[in-house]
């Protein structure tokens with residue numbers, strides 16, 4: 336099975352976990368990056384009009400990614416990792432998913448968070464993925480690997 340782990344991370348937490356998971360599973364790894372870099376002010380959730388807050392509040396928001404997405408055609412399994420922003424994946428995850436052909440792939444998603452569960456993110460992922468994929472908030476490598484193994488990754 337060939338696995339691709341794609342992730343988005345702004346303060347390094349998701350990135351660190353993604354690297355541990357990819358290393359353990361022997362997965363290829365790809366970092367999604369935004370075309371227009373987020374500043375610290377853009378990410379300030381205390382400011383109602385910060386860029387991240389406006390994007391998360393707008394379900395039509397689709398921030399552009401930088402560069403080319405990987406060719407997913409040769410992968411059997413794809414894992415998507417992201418932070419939790421207002422309970423949801425950052426909107427750029429929706430941009431990316433809409434631009435990929437994930438049909439026929441076994442999918443899973445995970446988030447890091449400051450305490451929120453995956454419930455709200457799961458509802459959104461169920462809407463935007465063309466077939467169901469389990470998701471979970473993960474906080475360490477051990478939990479990550481035991482969950483991914485249990486769901487056949």
Ligand SMILES: Cc1cc2nc3c(=O)[nH]c(=O)nc-3n(C[C@H](O)[C@H](O)[C@H](O)COP(=O)(O)O)c2cc1C
Pocket residue numbers: 343344345346347348349350378379380387388417418419420421422423447448449450451452
């Ligand atoms: C704009 C913004 C909104 C956030 N909203 C939530 C939230 O709703 N629930 C939560 O538990 N954490 C929230 N967080 C915290 C992040 O999910 C958490 O710090 C995450 O691990 C960051 O991942 P990263 O370092 O890979 O970017 C938010 C962070 C930002 C920047």
